[in-house]
Every structure is written in C-alpha cells, then in structure tokens.
Amino acid sequence: MPTPARPPLTPDDCRARDAAHAVADALRARFAPGAPDTLYFDANSIGPMPADAPARVAATLDAGWRVARRRSWNQTDWLDQPRLLGAALAPLIGAAGDSVAVCDSTSVNQYKLLRHALAAAAPRRVMVVEREVFPSNRYIAQGIARAGLGEVRLIDGAGDLAAALAPGDVAVVALSHVDYRDATRLDMGALTALAHAHGALALWDLSHSAGAVAIDLAGSGADFAVACGYKYLCGGPGAPALVYVHPRWQDAAWPALCGWMGHAATFDFAADYAPAPGVARHLVGTPAVLANAAFGAAADLWRDADMAALDRRHASLTDTLIALIDEQCAPLGVEVTSPRAHGRRGGHVALRMTAPDANVSALGQALVAAGVVVSTRKPDALRFGVHPIANTHAELWQAVARLRAILASGSWRDPRFAGEVR
Amino acid sequence: MPTPARPPLTPDDCRARDAAHAVADALRARFAPGAPDTLYFDANSIGPMPADAPARVAATLDAGWRVARRRSWNQTDWLDQPRLLGAALAPLIGAAGDSVAVCDSTSVNQYKLLRHALAAAAPRRVMVVEREVFPSNRYIAQGIARAGLGEVRLIDGAGDLAAALAPGDVAVVALSHVDYRDATRLDMGALTALAHAHGALALWDLSHSAGAVAIDLAGSGADFAVACGYKYLCGGPGAPALVYVHPRWQDAAWPALCGWMGHAATFDFAADYAPAPGVARHLVGTPAVLANAAFGAAADLWRDADMAALDRRHASLTDTLIALIDEQCAPLGVEVTSPRAHGRRGGHVALRMTAPDANVSALGQALVAAGVVVSTRKPDALRFGVHPIANTHAELWQAVARLRAILASGSWRDPRFAGEVR
Numbered sequence: 001m002p003t004p005a006r007p008p009l010t011p012d013d014c015r016a017r018d019a020a021h022a023v024a025d026a027l028r029a030r031f032a033p034g035a036p037d038t039l040y041f042d043a044n045s046i047g048p049m050p051a052d053a054p055a056r057v058a059a060t061l062d063a064g065w066r067v068a069r070r071r072s073w074n075q076t077d078w079l080d081q082p083r084l085l086g087a088a089l090a091p092l093i094g095a096a097g098d099s100v101a102v103c104d105s106t107s108v109n110q111y112k113l114l115r116h117a118l119a120a121a122a123p124r125r126v127m128v129v130e131r132e133v134f135p136s137n138r139y140i141a142q143g144i145a146r147a148g149l150g151e152v153r154l155i156d157g158a159g160d161l162a163a164a165l166a167p168g169d170v171a172v173v174a175l176s177h178v179d180y181r182d183a184t185r186l187d188m189g190a191l192t193a194l195a196h197a198h199g200a201l202a203l204w205d206l207s208h209s210a211g212a213v214a215i216d217l218a219g220s221g222a223d224f225a226v227a228c229g230y231k232y233l234c235g236g237p238g239a240p241a242l243v244y245v246h247p248r249w250q251d252a253a254w255p256a257l258c259g260w261m262g263h264a265a266t267f268d269f270a271a272d273y274a275p276a277p278g279v280a281r282h283l284v285g286t287p288a289v290l291a292n293a294a295f296g297a298a299a300d301l302w303r304d305a306d307m308a309a310l311d312r313r314h315a316s317l318t319d320t321l322i323a324l325i326d327e328q329c330a331p332l333g334v335e336v337t338s339p340r341a342h343g344r345r346g347g348h349v350a351l352r353m354t355a356p357d358a359n360v361s362a363l364g365q366a367l368v369a370a371g372v373v374v375s376t377r378k379p380d381a382l383r384f385g386v387h388p389i390a391n392t393h394a395e396l397w398q399a400v401a402r403l404r405a406i407l408a409s410g411s412w413r414d415p416r417f418a419g420e421v422r
Numbered sequence: 423m424p425t426p427a428r429p430p431l432t433p434d435d436c437r438a439r440d441a442a443h444a445v446a447d448a449l450r451a452r453f454a455p456g457a458p459d460t461l462y463f464d465a466n467s468i469g470p471m472p473a474d475a476p477a478r479v480a481a482t483l484d485a486g487w488r489v490a491r492r493r494s495w496n497q498t499d500w501l502d503q504p505r506l507l508g509a510a511l512a513p514l515i516g517a518a519g520d521s522v523a524v525c526d527s528t529s530v531n532q533y534k535l536l537r538h539a540l541a542a543a544a545p546r547r548v549m550v551v552e553r554e555v556f557p558s559n560r561y562i563a564q565g566i567a568r569a570g571l572g573e574v575r576l577i578d579g580a581g582d583l584a585a586a587l588a589p590g591d592v593a594v595v596a597l598s599h600v601d602y603r604d605a606t607r608l609d610m611g612a613l614t615a616l617a618h619a620h621g622a623l624a625l626w627d628l629s630h631s632a633g634a635v636a637i638d639l640a641g642s643g644a645d646f647a648v649a650c651g652y653k654y655l656c657g658g659p660g661a662p663a664l665v666y667v668h669p670r671w672q673d674a675a676w677p678a679l680c681g682w683m684g685h686a687a688t689f690d691f692a693a694d695y696a697p698a699p700g701v702a703r704h705l706v707g708t709p710a711v712l713a714n715a716a717f718g719a720a721a722d723l724w725r726d727a728d729m730a731a732l733d734r735r736h737a738s739l740t741d742t743l744i745a746l747i748d749e750q751c752a753p754l755g756v757e758v759t760s761p762r763a764h765g766r767r768g769g770h771v772a773l774r775m776t777a778p779d780a781n782v783s784a785l786g787q788a789l790v791a792a793g794v795v796v797s798t799r800k801p802d803a804l805r806f807g808v809h810p811i812a813n814t815h816a817e818l819w820q821a822v823a824r825l826r827a828i829l830a831s832g833s834w835r836d837p838r839f840a841g842e843v844r
Binding site: 032034038040042048049053057061062065066067070072073074106111119135136140142230236238240263269284286287289290291292368373375378 | 480486526537564650652659680683694707800
C-alpha cells in the first residue's frame with residue numbers, strides 16, 4: 001500500500017475538508033435524512049431521496065390522479081416530463097438540453113441506441129462490447145445479434161479496442177464509462193476519437209458516473225449515451241433512464257421503437273409514423289408519471305448544482321476515503337482496488353479483502369449491520385458509492401472506523417453474515 | 423333511435439339496478455372518492471385511484487427509498503413485482519397467472535410481442551394491422567417494417583381480415599380488442615381461429631377491455647396480448663403494462679429485448695444471455711418500483727373481484743347509459759354510436775352529436791365544466807368510460823341529466839369551450 005508522506009488523517013482533517021467543500025451544504029439540506037446513525041454509501045445502487053419527493057408524488061397522486069383524473073393529461077406537464085427532466089439533467093453530463101430525454105429503463109434505452117447506431121453506421125454491423133461490462137448491456141447486444149441485426153465482437157477491456165476496430169467493420173463501440181465493480185473510468189474523449197478514427201460510433205453507459213463526476217459528452221464527441229436515473233442522479237427506485245443522442249445523429253434514422261410519444265405530431269393520430277425531430281423520437285409509450293414526479297424533485301435540486309464544484313468535492317471525498325482505507329484498514333487486510341487518480345474513477349470506491357479466508361459478502365453484511373450501507377459484487381468487490389452532495393468527509397471517518405472495528409474484531413466471521421446476498 | 427317498449431327509466435330504476443348489482447359495493451368503497459359533485463367517466467383514460475395507493479407509495483418512498491435504500495433490492499419484493507402483479511391480474515383476462523407480467527409501456531410491450539410473433543412464425547413476415555387502430559400499435563409495426571424485420575399489411579377493419587390472410591403469408595394479426603373511439607369489441611375467439619386457420623398468430627391489445635369486461639384469453643386461443651395498466655385496471659397514471667404470452671409460445675424464441683431482468687439467472691451475471699423460462703423473459707430493465715407500489719393497491723382490489731359478476735354489472739351500467747341517452751338526449755341531437763349488444767362493446771360508450779353545427783370537443787368541455795369528466799376523440803366521438811366497480815347507475819342518471827341540460831340550453835356553444843383539447 002502506498003503510504004502518504006503526511007501524518008494520518010484525523011477527524012479534524014475530515015471536518016476541515018467538509019468546510020472547504022461547503023458548496024454542497026445547501027443542496028445536501030434538500031435531501032431527506034436516512035435512518036439515525038446510518039451511513040449510506042450506496043448511491044451507486046440508489047441515490048438519496050430529495051426531501052421534496054414524497055410531497056411531489058403525493059400531489060401527483062391526489063390532485064393529478066384522484067381529483068383531476070384524465071384532465072391531467074391536458075392540464076399538467078405529465079406528457080412533457082421526459083423532455084423537461086432531460087433538459088434539467090443535461091448539464092450534468094455536458095450535453096445540450098434538447099439532446100437528452102428521460103424515459104423507459106437503461107436497458108431499453110441501450111437497445112434503442114445500439115439499434116440507432118447500427119442504422120446510422122450501416123452497412124457496418126459490428127457492435128464492440130466489453131466481455132465484463134454490466135451484463136444487461138452485453139445481453140442487449142447479444143439479443144440484437146441473435147435477431148440478425150448486427151454482430152457482437154467482445155473485447156476484454158478498452159486496451160483491446162484498437163485491435164477490435166482494426167478490420168474497419170465496426171458500427172458502434174458500446175462502453176461503460178465506469179466499471180460497475182472496481183469503478184475504473186475510461187477516457188471517453190480518447191476512446192471516442194479512436195472509434196471515430198476507424199469509422200465507428202461510440203455509445204457510452206454513464207450509469208456509474210452521471211451525477212457523481214463531471215462529464216463532458218459534447219466535448220468528448222460521443223455519439224450516444226444512456227444513464228441510469230436512480231443511482232447518483234437520485235430519481236428514485238426504478239426511475240426512468242437518460243437517453244442522449246448527439247445532434248449529428250438525431251435525425252439519422254427512425255428509432256428502433258416507433259411509438260406515439262416519439263411521433264412528430266402525437267395527437268394528430270396520423271395514419272403513418274413520422275419521427276419527432278431530435279432526441280424526442282426515442283420516446284415510445286406513455287410516460288411513467290409517478291416516477292417522473294419523484295425525479296422532478298431531484299431535477300430541481302440538480303438545476304441549482306454546479307457540477308464542476310461537485311466533481312471537485314467528489315474527488316476530495318473519494319481521495320479521503322482511499323487515504324483512510326490505506327491508513328487504517330490496509331494492515332487489517334483490506335485494500336483499494338479502484339484507480340488512485342480521481343479522473344480515472346467513477347462514483348464509487350471499490351475495496352477487496354486480502355486475507356486468505358476473505359469473504360467480501362460477509363464483510364458487506366457486517367458493515368450494513370453496523371450501519372454502513374455498502375454493496376458487494378462477485379467475486380470480490382466491496383463498493384462504497386460516494387454521492388458528491390449527500391456524503392461528507394466526516395461520515396467517511398465514521399464509516400472507516402466501523403470497518404476497522406469489524407476487521408480488527410473479525411466480527412464479519414459471525415455465521416449470521418454467511419448467507420448469500422444478491 | 424330505437425325506443426324501448428317500457429316506460430322511460432327513472433332515478434328509482436337506477437337505484438334498483440345498483441341494488442341488484444351490489445356485488446361491487448364493497449370493492450367500490452376501496453377506491454378514493456374524487457372531487458365533490460364530480461362524476462368520473464374517464465376510466466378509458468385513467469381509472470380511479472384505490473384509496474390505499476398513496477399509503478403504499480408513501481411507504482415505498484419512506485421505508486424503501488429513504489431508509490432502506492439499496493437494501494430494498496434484497497429485502498423487499500421490488501424485483502418480483504412484475505410477476506406478482508401479472509399473477510394478480512391474469513384472472514381478469516382469462517390467463518394463467520404465470521403467463522402474464524407487468525412491465526414497461528403498452529407500446530414497448532407491443533413491440534416485444536410483435537417481434538416475438540414474427541420470430542415464432544418465421545419465415546412468414548407479414549403483420550396485419552388495422553388502418554384505424556390506436557396509432558401507437560400501427561406505428562410500432564411500421565417501425566418494425568422500416569427496419570426490414572417484417573411487412574405491414576393494413577386492413578380497414580376485421581371484415582377484411584379473411585382477404586388479408588388469404589395469401590397464406592401472414593405471420594401475425596395484431597388487433598385492438600376494442601376500438602378506442604366507438605368501443606366496438608371484436609370477437610377474439612372467432613378472429614383468432616380465423617388467423618390460426620391461415621397459419622397466422624394473433625396478438626390482441628386489451629387496453630380498452632381489460633378490467634372493464636370479462637376476457638377469456640386462454641379460451642379464445644389468443645397467442646399474445648398486451649393491455650394498458652392505467653385505464654380500467656387502475657394502476658395509476660403511466661403505470662406499466664401487461665404482457666401475455668400463451669404457454670405454447672413462451673419458449674419459442676429469444677425476446678426482442680434481451681435484458682438482465684429477463685435472464686434465466688439475473689444475479690449470476692453470466693457472460694451470455696439465456697432467456698428466463700416463460701413470460702418473464704420479456705422483462706428487460708429494473709422494474710418501475712414506485713409505479714408498481716401504486717399498482718399493488720389495485721392488484722389487491724382485483725384479487726378480491728369476481729370478474730364475471732363485474733362483467734354483468736358493466737353490462738347493466740352501459741345498457742342503462744345507452745337507454746338514458748336514447749330516452750333523454752336523442753331528441754336533443756346526441757346518439758349512441760357504440761354497438762347495442764354488450765358483448766360487442768368494450769369499456770366505454772361512445773356518443774356523437776347529430777346537429778349540423780355539432781362540436782363534440784365543445785360538448786366534452788361543457789360536460790367537464792358541469793362536473794362530468796368524459797373525453798373526446800377526433801373526429802366526432804364523445805366517450806363515457808364506465809368502470810365496472812367505481813361507477814354506479816345513479817351516477818349515470820345524474821350525468822345524463824347534466825348532458826341533457828347542456829344540450830337543451832345550448833350552453834356548449836359558449837366561446838369558452840371553443841378551444842381545442844388534445
């Protein structure tokens with residue numbers, strides 16, 4: 001383990017860092033507190049709840065559903081939310097407001113954009129996908145190939161991308177911006193440029209970076225992107241997902257799923273499909289009204305955020321976490337597996353146990369029992385999802401103290417933590 | 423207009439009919455009341471809200487999101503809801519519980535099942551679709567054809583189906599069980615048999631019948647079906663939609679959208695996609711948790727319902743509405759355009775104005791202003807969506823009295839009703 005040249009961090013250091021990054025304080029006050037004495041490091045799975053979300057959902061249920069009923073379709077912004085939410089979130093990912101929409105699930109959107117990319121890059125048919133990417137993205141590509149609409153070329157990592165592109169037949173490279181296990185962040189600009197140099201398009205999954213770190217989609221030249229709505233973006237469990245299409249491809253093809261909400265004139269009930277201009281053509285069916293009401297609370301919060309400042313705060317938080325683990329936990333058999341440079345990490349920090357009898361699932365359960373809500377992924381990743389607004393340096397101190405105590409006592413070996421957790 | 427041989431209906435007759443169909447009384451008490459003095463006949467657009475829905479959504483927000491956060495994925499039934507809701511609703515449409523799932527939107531599900539049908543019926547490529555069906559279904563088929571995955575053959579109505587099937591090249595006939603304008607209900611069994619006789623499969627959209635009238639999917643031999651979740655089924659605005667696949671086709675092909683929730687072993691994070699057995703393979707991304715919580719309130723209500731008895735009650739309600747219109751409104755320039763036989767109607771009753779200066783949009787707005795929430799569709803349909811549980815015969819009397827007063831006074835000609843409403 002690299003040992004810092006300075007003295008080990010203290011609780012006072014953590015408090016000082018919180019003071020130095022007070023940019024998030026006003027925003028953090030707009031999140032609802034969780035359970036007492038519980039530290040949440042699971043924004044990589046579900047981000048915290050904006051305090052305003054329940055009131056918004058309740059109003060949608062009461063005024064919108066119970067009282068107004070079908071009049072709400074006409075009298076509210078229910079049908080406009082996919083575009084309004086997209087415009088609110090676009091600055092977080094460096095996109096023009098009218099290039100982002102919020103709809104459907106990440107997997108459904110991945111399908112739409114892989115198909116859109118294949119259409120735009122025809123007659124090329126090859127989709128380059130990572131062998132170890134989050135499985136749903138790989139499955140979506142395999143399904144497209146099974147239907148005869150393309151071909152999957154698996155790579156073991158971004159290092160193999162150049163070789164995969166070399167034959168000159170690649171339509172689209174679909175990469176996860178951040179690995180869901182160890183949080184390695186790829187260089188979006190460089191890899192997009194590499195794809196473009198070989199005549200291929202680039203589709204990025206931002207699920208583990210959007211809302212955690214600053215992203216520059218437009219600057220990177222990325223062609224397409226999706227992002228999960230319920231992780232760092234705090235849209236609520238099962239929230240709809242983001243779709244981004246670079247302006248140059250927005251009108252390149254009909255969408256894969258041609259629904260009435262993506263029609264150029266939805267309420268004309270025209271005989272024939274005509275795609276809406278821009279990203280809106282990727283809307284399909286009726287919006288998820290209740291989910292969008294919850295997401296609206298987060299969107300308003302993000303509207304007031306300075307993502308560049310939050311990126312710096314996220315760097316400070318995760319750098320602090322890594323230093324604390326190095327200092328306090330390395331001697332007890334836990335090491336950081338995420339990259340050391342913030343620019344090469346996504347939203348979370350991954351640890352692994354080095355002991356011969358390591359059981360990361362048991363350690364994760366022991367941490368949760370101690371009030372530190374983290375997550376684990378097979379085979380050996382313990383993940384601390386760090387939210388740039390909601391988490392504090394002081395919380396990190398407490399969480400690492402609890403982790404240290406568990407490791408020192410060996411309490412993770414308790415049989416009650418032996419069961420499998422998905 | 424046919425004139426009944428009996429004396430005109432009275433308010434007492436309506437009360438008597440409510441007493442004769444008291445089967446719905448206990449269930450009706452489980453819906454939240456709407457605004458005072460407001461009569462809702464818009465279940466064809468958004469069904470009424472179960473009184474329990476806000477508490478369930480609030481609990482999901484508070485205990486599930488705010489407090490438990492990512493632990494809810496493990497400790498609750500969030501991920502099982504698509505199957506649990508499907509099993510609860512299956513009896514309403516005459517399906518086995520494990521043949522129905524609740525997920526995504528109706529349009530997305532229509533895409534999945536059209537593609538599944540094309541795969542099952544390969545090498546046939548023709549999709550027969552009605553020219554005047556609800557447009558999203560037609561657009562979805564046109565999009566599939568545009569991608570070279572099939573061919574659209576439009577028919578002007580079910581009467582043209584035999585001719586469309588005659589060439590023997592039809593893969594799937596995709597029909598709306600009930601017309602969204604005049605409520606005409608097709609004969610699912612006969613048309614499915616006709617399709618089968620020509621080697622084609624049948625996909626039914628039950629959006630305007632599911633939850634309103636009894637449906638016998640299994641008995642009809644239908645191959646596939648979708649249904650909107652937020653109309654008569656009362657799932658809440660933008661609720662996920664139903665997917666039904668007959669057991670004989672469930673394992674016939676990979677799904678069109680191969681996502682992790684439709685994988686045979688989601689949390690194995692396997693290298694390759696392997697479809698889950700049964701209808702579950704059509705699940706794609708993370709479930710819409712908040713929407714499913716609301717839908718759960720309706721599902722519990724439906725679990726206690728006797729759909730055959732509710733079908734009889736719906737027949738009585740809509741027969742009564744038609745009689746009241748005939749008796750009280752026909753002389754004032756409004757006539758029923760829906761079929762006279764209940765078995766040939768879906769959930770709503772459609773009216774049209776016969777006056778030379780008719781303006782159904784203005785009449786609809788005048789009715790809403792008078793506390794009768796109905797809807798209109800171009801060019802001339804005024805729709806009363808009748809819910810078999812929530813609406814009463816007594817309400818019908820009041821609604822028709824208000825309609826009669828508007829027609830008699832000509833108040834629908836007021837300039838404030840002249841604007842267009844989508």
